[in-house]
Amino acid sequence: MSSASVPKNAGKPNLAVNIGGLWMKNPVTVGSGTFGFGPEYAPYLDLNRLGAIVVKGITLLPRAGNATPRLVETPAGVLNSIGLQNPGVDRFITEALPFLADFDLPVIVNIAGDTVQDYTLLAEKLSRTAGVAALEVNISCPNVKKGGLQFGSDPASAAEVTRSVKESTHLPVIVKLSPNVTSIVAVAEKVAEANADALSLINTLLGMAINIRTRRPVLGNILGGLSGPAVKPVALRAVWQVRKAVNLPIIGMGGIISAADAIEFFLAGATAVAIGSANFINPLTTMEVLEGIERYLMDNSFTDIREISGLAHNNI
């Protein structure tokens, strides 16, 4: 064996990944809306150890969000209908963003709008703002009346939003897709043609719950979005299918609670993973996933996380 073939940092695999121009020191981030704006979980973990942070969905104007109840537990999951409560982009920039400036942590801002123009105005504003590393375009929120899912359900509209955002920013544009479609591949293909830099898969599944005592829907908004381990098989399938069809980096998410779950997503084709609902149960999930990934790579003699991305496609 020539010395050239000996891995350079024997023992410590490379974890850095590039998500469509966004450099992450490791491939573990969080799901928008499950991790607030940073300060909420800072007492429990060192935010610097995250590959990136994805903040709660931001809209042009402040939004009060939906009526309560907004969350209900379901078997191995949660249904939420927060309805994009957020302070609006201006107060986000002045009030929430400064906290994150103190960390060595790329900030991905999740943006949502009712119209294509909303998205472009958001993209323009955020592109002029220091401390924003990338945009995650949320065209898949099931919890608002207009916009959101409406764009994500139709390949052409999804492409239109993508194209407009791309034209309004120099930042990497990650488009977050909805699983509530007949073909997530069809949407992904159009979004890729519209020059998206990366994809986030998946947002929540449209669901509901009914209170049999009051005989009314549990959620104030009636319908909500399902997340958590319950949806993992669906999320993994989405990553698998899209990876086969589209050549863009994927941030995989949906039900990840352990390193083993995360590794399934890498093998299916993800370049990075996001932890959402699992933060609620274990605020250290991201750290445990990160350590578990590193261990898996070492135990299996991989020297770079990128080696396992999509690997399961070679084995069928």
Place this chain on the structure above:
Amino acid sequence: MSSASVPKNAGKPNLAVNIGGLWMKNPVTVGSGTFGFGPEYAPYLDLNRLGAIVVKGITLLPRAGNATPRLVETPAGVLNSIGLQNPGVDRFITEALPFLADFDLPVIVNIAGDTVQDYTLLAEKLSRTAGVAALEVNISCPNVKKGGLQFGSDPASAAEVTRSVKESTHLPVIVKLSPNVTSIVAVAEKVAEANADALSLINTLLGMAINIRTRRPVLGNILGGLSGPAVKPVALRAVWQVRKAVNLPIIGMGGIISAADAIEFFLAGATAVAIGSANFINPLTTMEVLEGIERYLMDNSFTDIREISGLAHNNI
């Protein structure tokens, strides 16, 4: 209070329902493919107490089914890729059906095909067969290469299969829809226009799992269908949405394991419910659900199960 307004069988509510011409003595049946052909669970419960039995999906010719593994547990659910293993319609009629003739139990035959003609031939054959009470048209099986989900994903094809089957039979035709679509309402509307007598909602969600040791998909068929409590919120939402848009009786299913779950489906708009994966854990689920429904009706002074069907729509 005049004596006329006193409920007739005070204490014992009416449980009988009519599913598009099919009379069920109570609204509890089973999910196709989870209850075999009858003999499998007969040692554990009195089949006569079921409202109906839905047998495993039947095709024109015998099918060997998919490669193994065919089933894997997921959080609060199971992924399966059986692939419609069945003896074919002829052997079904001669070998499986006679067992059920001894029971006071409507037999609903779930049929699946690769072509529209397959469905019509199946419908014709089964319509000439004594002991078949209704057909459940499976246009939503995610586990076969051709047909199945292909028909269920597209409103026009779904309508075509429905119309052809309707023209080939005098039996009630129940069309079983897939949740793997952008709009289940759009499919339901077209199927209703094509004269379906009733709908079954939902079949499984397309999902997958990966073995991180072998780095291959777990299922022999790679993709599979997700069922069990994990999918209940999605199933309930489908029933809710379709009930709002379409005036057909609905057999609700997807994750029901208790009477409370079943009641949620009634309140969302189901006329009957089916128990699928829960049979695997508790073969008496159907009986417990039946008793629990009866108790709920009595505790809440309802005299007829039909009173609660869709009730949650009035309370929003």
Place this chain on the structure above:
Amino acid sequence: MSFLLDAEITKQERIVPGHFRLSLSSPDIVTAARPGQFLQVRCGSTLDPFLRRPISIHAVDRKKGEVVLFYRVAGRGTSLLAEKRQGNSVSLLGPLGRGFSLPEGKARVAVVSGGIGIAPIYFLLVELAMYGVSADVFLGAATAEQLFFFKEIKGFGYRVEIATDDGSAGYHGLVTDLFAESIPLSNEYAMIYGCGPGGMLRRLAEIIRSAGAPGELSLEERMGCGVGACLSCVCKTSGEGKVQYQRVCTEGPVFPANEVVWT
């Protein structure tokens, strides 16, 4: 300060059927805990139930470094918690939220508790006693059997009035009615504290408003994270002149009575 840690159970007592008092060894939490704060408790060890459950801090034993919870078995999570035994460990996140504010000086306050609302109220009463605050305590419950810790609270030296829904002890009726009847015309309370079911708190807020006294109410909402990240636990408040949603887990669970908007 707030912690994520595994705490060992030192004692699990059934007080009456369906009601348990649980002691957990956790010096860090004891040191940080304030009355009205809560913990996010992982009741099981599997994915079902999935979420943590919010349980108020009921008492602390500073010598032993033990935090005490008092809970009612309401469903799957609390049933699993009730199955745990001494020596088992439980994952805790907390203390969380903004608790009750203590009055300045040796004021006189009223404390109104309904049902399981006694859980955090007990901790409040212990602290008030420590600071020499005198309190009129109004305890409501469904039945005499569920009037918890009456003797202990009496022992703190407070005036204690009781009400039961079924009249099996004390006033026959709602604790809020008892309180409304008992409240002195000349409002002299430096603070009126309340914890209990939604309907009771709503009524109490009215009484507080007509009395013109300051009040603090501890609210409940369904929670996801418990730390302010998910925005699921919000309630409507009217702070700073405008109606807005605030997070029960972070801005609450204790809110000024006059800021809560009842919907």
Place this chain on the structure above:
Amino acid sequence: MSFLLDAEITKQERIVPGHFRLSLSSPDIVTAARPGQFLQVRCGSTLDPFLRRPISIHAVDRKKGEVVLFYRVAGRGTSLLAEKRQGNSVSLLGPLGRGFSLPEGKARVAVVSGGIGIAPIYFLLVELAMYGVSADVFLGAATAEQLFFFKEIKGFGYRVEIATDDGSAGYHGLVTDLFAESIPLSNEYAMIYGCGPGGMLRRLAEIIRSAGAPGELSLEERMGCGVGACLSCVCKTSGEGKVQYQRVCTEGPVFPANEVVWT
């Protein structure tokens, strides 16, 4: 006959770390049980894990009406089972499947077991002894520590040969290699029984074929229902001249060795 019932645990013994023997009171199951059959065991009480777990019947105590299981902690289900204690109850479905067939008369047989495969093999050996069948028993395990029940089986009067992967006891290597070396040239076995990991059974099937003896192998597959309804547990067999899928839970778990198609 097959039953769905809750059985009380009378004993839970840890044999070595990660391996447990569990006794459950269930006279009905005891009466019906045959060697090679299994139970579908509900290991937890919540939705996670969701499915029952198939566990072979390891022994029966007819006097006490107890069925005994021997299991290895392999994952979440078996971990939860290992946490259960005397007095807890466990939901059982069974006995299920087609077990081993017993030879007619006082024949001589070979029994080959690998690893946890000893679980059903033990029951088979007890029954064979009862019928006066003489057996050559080949036990394989990873290490000497995991050679379970050696003494008991020896006590039945059988010839017992052992093999360990690490050579810490007996033959150093695979039990199938040991068996292949030991099998008499003049095949005299009325039946060769086998239970163990997939790779071992495959090799054993070859040995059985070349020996020209009848054999029976106990297979494993992932199970949904355990009763033949879901068609998830199938394996390929070549009965009646054609290759087809048969259900491990119903037509198996024990299949004629020459009918199993290895894929």
